[in-house]
Amino acid sequence: MKEITYTGDTDFENIPSLKDKALRINLNADIYGTFSEIGAGQETVRHFFRAGGASGTIAKAMSAYDKDFSDAIYGIEEDRRYVTEARLRKMLNHEVNLMEERITRERHPNKIFFSYANTVATIDFAKQYKGHGWVGIKYQVGSAQEYNEIVLHIRFKETDARLQQETLGKLGTNLIYGAFYKYNQPRKLLRYLYDHLDKDQLEIDTINFSGPVFEDVDNRLMSLQLVKNGMTDAVMFAPDGNNVLPARVLYKKNILALRGSFRPVTKVNMDMLEKSLEMFVKENKVEKERTQVIFEITLSNLRAEGKIDEQDFMDRAKLLCSLGQTVLISNFQEYYKLVEYFSQYTKNRMGLAMGVNNLVDIFDEKYYRHLSGGILEAFGKLFYKDLRVYLYPMENEDGSLTTSENVKVHPRMKELFKFFKYNGKVVDISDVDASSLSVFSRKVLKMIVNNEDGWEAMLPEGVDNLIKEESLFGWESEEVMHRR
Numbered sequence: 001m002k003e004i005t006y007t008g009d010t011d012f013e014n015i016p017s018l019k020d021k022a023l024r025i026n027l028n029a030d031i032y033g034t035f036s037e038i039g040a041g042q043e044t045v046r047h048f049f050r051a052g053g054a055s056g057t058i059a060k061a062m063s064a065y066d067k068d069f070s071d072a073i074y075g076i077e078e079d080r081r082y083v084t085e086a087r088l089r090k091m092l093n094h095e096v097n098l099m100e101e102r103i104t105r106e107r108h109p110n111k112i113f114f115s116y117a118n119t120v121a122t123i124d125f126a127k128q129y130k131g132h133g134w135v136g137i138k139y140q141v142g143s144a145q146e147y148n149e150i151v152l153h154i155r156f157k158e159t160d161a162r163l164q165q166e167t168l169g170k171l172g173t174n175l176i177y178g179a180f181y182k183y184n185q186p187r188k189l190l191r192y193l194y195d196h197l198d199k200d201q202l203e204i205d206t207i208n209f210s211g212p213v214f215e216d217v218d219n220r221l222m223s224l225q226l227v228k229n230g231m232t233d234a235v236m237f238a239p240d241g242n243n244v245l246p247a248r249v250l251y252k253k254n255i256l257a258l259r260g261s262f263r264p265v266t267k268v269n270m271d272m273l274e275k276s277l278e279m280f281v282k283e284n285k286v287e288k289e290r291t292q293v294i295f296e297i298t299l300s301n302l303r304a305e306g307k308i309d310e311q312d313f314m315d316r317a318k319l320l321c322s323l324g325q326t327v328l329i330s331n332f333q334e335y336y337k338l339v340e341y342f343s344q345y346t347k348n349r350m351g352l353a354m355g356v357n358n359l360v361d362i363f364d365e366k367y368y369r370h371l372s373g374g375i376l377e378a379f380g381k382l383f384y385k386d387l388r389v390y391l392y393p394m395e396n397e398d399g400s401l402t403t404s405e406n407v408k409v410h411p412r413m414k415e416l417f418k419f420f421k422y423n424g425k426v427v428d429i430s431d432v433d434a435s436s437l438s439v440f441s442r443k444v445l446k447m448i449v450n451n452e453d454g455w456e457a458m459l460p461e462g463v464d465n466l467i468k469e470e471s472l473f474g475w476e477s478e479e480v481m482h483r484r
Contacts (some may be wrong), residue, residue, distance in 0.1 A: 011387070014196075015192075015195050015196070016177075017192055017196075018047050018103070018170060018173050018174075018195075018196055019047070019051050020172055021047075021173055021174070021176075021195075022047045022048045022050070023051040023052060023053060024052035024181070025048065025057060025176060025177060025180065026048060026051055026052065026056070026057045027053050028057075028180075029056060029110075030110045030111055030112045030143070030343050031112050031114065031180065031308065031327060032056070032057060032059055032099075032100075032103070032111045032112065032113060032114070033057070033059055033095075033099070033113055033114030033115055033116065033139065033194070034058075034059050034060045034061070034062075034095040034114075034115050034116070035058065035060070035061040035062070035100065035116050035395060036062055036063075036091045036095055036115070036116070036117040036118075036119050037046075037061075037062075037063050037115075037117070037121040037135060038063060038064060038065060038082065038091075038117075038118070038119045038120070038166045038359060039064070039065075039082075039083065039118070039119055039122065039134070040118070040120045040122050040161075040164065040168050041165050042063055042073070043165045043168050043169030043172065044118070044168065044169050044171075044172030044173060044176070044477055045058065045061040045116075045160065045164065046169060047169055047172075047173045048173075049061075051140060054062050059099060059103075060095075061425050062160065065392070067082065067388050068165040069413070070082065073198040074087065074091055074094055075090060077352065082119055083119050083120060083121045083132065083133055083134065083135050084119070084134065084389060085151065085153070085245070085323055086117070087119050087133040087134070088117055088119050088135070088136050088151065088328050088441070089136070089151070091115075091117040091119065091148070092115045092117050092136055092137070092138040092333075093115075093138070093434045095115040095117065096113060096115045096138050096147065098162070098270040099113050099115070099408065100113070101128070101171075105143070105342075105427075107407060107432075109143060110143050111143055111432070112139070112140045112141065112142065112143055113139065113140055113147075114138065114139035114140070114176070114179070114180075114282070115137065115138045115139070116136075116137045116172060116175070116176055116419070117135075117137075117239070117333075118133055118134065118135040118136070118168065119133060119174060120132065120133025120134070120135075120154075120168060121132050121133060122156065122164045122178075123156065123158075123159060123161050123164060124164065125158070127159055127431075128143050130153045130155065130156045130158070130159065130164075131155075131156040131161075131164060131249075132153065132154060132156065132238075133153070133154055133156075133363050133424070134151065134153055134154075135151075135152050135153075135172060135175060136150060136151035136152065136167075137149070137150050137175055137176060138149075139179055139180070139479075140354075141183060141213055144480065145212060146211060146212050146213055148179075148183070148210065148211025148212060148213050148214055149207075149209070149210045149211055150175065150179055150189075150207070150208075150214075151208050152175075152204055152206060152207040152208075152211055153161075153204070153205055153206035154168075154171065154202055154203065154205075154209075155202070155203040155205060156201075156202060156203075157200055157201055157202060157203060157309065158201055165203075167197060167202050168199045168387075169274070170195075170455045171193060171197065171199055171202060172193055174193045174194070174195050174196075174197075175193060178192050178193065178194075183213050184213065186209060186214065186217050186222065187222075187225055190207070190222065190225050190226070190229070190231075191229060192413070194231070199231065200232055202229065203232050203233045203307055204226055204232060205231075205232040205234070205235060205245070205246065206228065206235065206236075206243045206244065206246075206323065207219075207222055207223070207243060208222075208243050208246045208385065209222060212473055214296070215343065218314065219237065219241060219242050219243050220237050220313075220314065220317050221245075221310060221313075221314065222243070222293070222311065223235040223236075223237050223243045223329060224302075224313055226328070227299055228299070228308060231393060233330060233331045233332065233337075234246065234330040234331065234332065234341055234369055235328070235329050236294075236328050236329075237317070237321075237326075237327065237329075238321075238325065239322075239324045239325065240319045240321070241317075242325075243323060245345075246328070247345050247347055248274060248421065249292060249326060250292060250342060250345035250346055251345050251346065252290070252291055252346050252347075252348060253290055253294050253343075253345075253346050253348060253356050254280070254285075254286045254287065254291040254292070254346075254348045254349050254350070254351075255289065255291075255294060255342050255348070255350045255351070256273075256276060256277055256280050256291060256292070256293070256294070256350075256351040256352075256353060257293075257294045257295075257328075257338065257350070257351070257352055258272060258273055258276075258293075258295055258296065258352075258353045258477035259296045259297075259298065259335075259338070259352070259354065259358065260295070260296075260297070260301075260387055261297070261301045261316075261441055262295060262297060262316050262319070262320060262441065263316055263442075263445055263450075263461065264315070264316065264441060264444060264445065264459060264463065264473060265295075265316070265319050265323065265441075265459070265463065265474070266436075266439045266441055266444055266458055266459055266460070267318055267433065267435075267436045267439055267458055267459060267460055268392075268433075268434070268436040268437070268439045268440075268466065269441075270323070270460045270473050271352065271392075271432060271433040271436045272353050272355075272390075272392045272429065272432075273293065273446055274382045275390075275429045275430070275431060275432055276325050276351065276353035276390035276392070276429055277291075277293065278348075279337055279427070279430075280351045280388075280390070280427065281358055282351060283388070284349075285348065285349050285386070286349050290348070292326065293325065293326065293327055294327075294328050295320050295325045295326070295327050295328070296327075296328040296329075296330055296338065297313075297316065297327065297329055297330075298329075298330055298331070298332060298333060299329070299330065299331050301430070302329075303371075306455055310336070312473070313475050315472040318466065318470065318472065318474070319463055319466060319467070321360075321462070322463065322466050323460060333367070334367055334368070334378060334382040335382055336378045336379070336382040337353065337361055338352075339382050339385055339387060340350075341380065342445055343385055345474060348386070349386045349387070349388070349422065350385060350387045350388075351388050351389075351390055352387065352388075352389050352390070352422050353389075353392065353429070354392065355391075355394060356391065356392070356393065356394040356402050356403075356407055358396070359389065359391055359404075359407065359409075359426070360407065360408070360409055362382075362415055363410060363413040365412070365413070375413075375416075379416070379420075383425050387425070388424070388425055388426075388427060389425060389426045389427070390427060390428075390429050391403065391404050391407075391426060391427065391428050391429060392429045392432065392476055393428065393432060393437070393469060394437075395438060397439035401437075402407070402429045404421055404427070404428050404443070405428070438457045443458075444458050444459065445473060448467065448473050448474065448475050449473065449474045449475075451475070451476065
């Protein structure tokens, strides 16, 4: 049984043309599959037809545009929506199953099947919604092997439907080529999705790899690459480690967000969450069952010595996931950008839980010099929404607490701070766990690295065991230290 082996291009600058990519697929006698495209024409398969030699590659190309006809083929979605991940996966599975039924392995022992699909909505006539879609491929790299999948979500940035269609066709061609010839280099595969495309044309905000050739791929690390490479401003992943579509998680939800380094997550982080959430759900217009808690880590928080420490990121991610939390990795250094991002998906009430130092930073003018309206423009974006800041107190060296009543902001900002406080936009978190006030992540991290005693008590239940079991944050057992 034949298997595709990687013989790809080593010169990053020498990017094959779209025609060359499609032709290389077409001229491989073993690659054989279907194209199912809904919502933006037959834009991907067009590249393969035009390249030549497509008769041995394209089993079928179709567009089930009519909803009733589409339902008859792929079934009816519970939510009656068509541009969804569930719809895409049904398309991929249906077409692969048809090929397996209709093309016998006895006659075609070396055929390597694939199914490419997309379901998209391009820009509307009013140009209010720029459009989005799901794109994916289910495929083999050897005729006797199980199937692999790459599924991604895109957002169009162009304001012309025809341009969006062309962009989708280029992306689809890059994906199919990358799936077959870059699969053993998933990071490069990710970057090559933008061959012949610009980042102001298209945003990729979710991607998941699965299957035997991707068994060593961690989708959390892949989500980090999306932000790191500038493909999107923020990605989200669920407790199970898979990337999830932010729109699906945040849509019409009340949102409570905690920003931090979580290096590692400590009892003070969880106390801040618990106490702020109690206050948040008591607010008007907040329904507990429609409230989403988000732990957010900014890209700047992931940088160590000027670059992103991916192992360090994975350590934090494992701990947060073990606590059942949803994590957002963002490129938003300023809080108002985070609020603007959330506002794309919900008009409901939002809350930010933070410590005193974070609040002081918010009232520092230096972060807003790039805005024509300065700090007032930023605060307009931050607080004009239905937002409230829940402030966790800071314990001082003399045992006293710093709260919103005695926090010191820059003298020029004092009256502005009073305005927000008196209007209920900044409220103190009460009834905090006094024993957690002296816990700081950097202190815990130093104790872990130096193998000091006592750090376990500063962490949520079970987190210390996970750190030891998986040797996170540089922790080493005494047995390992003795062997060195």
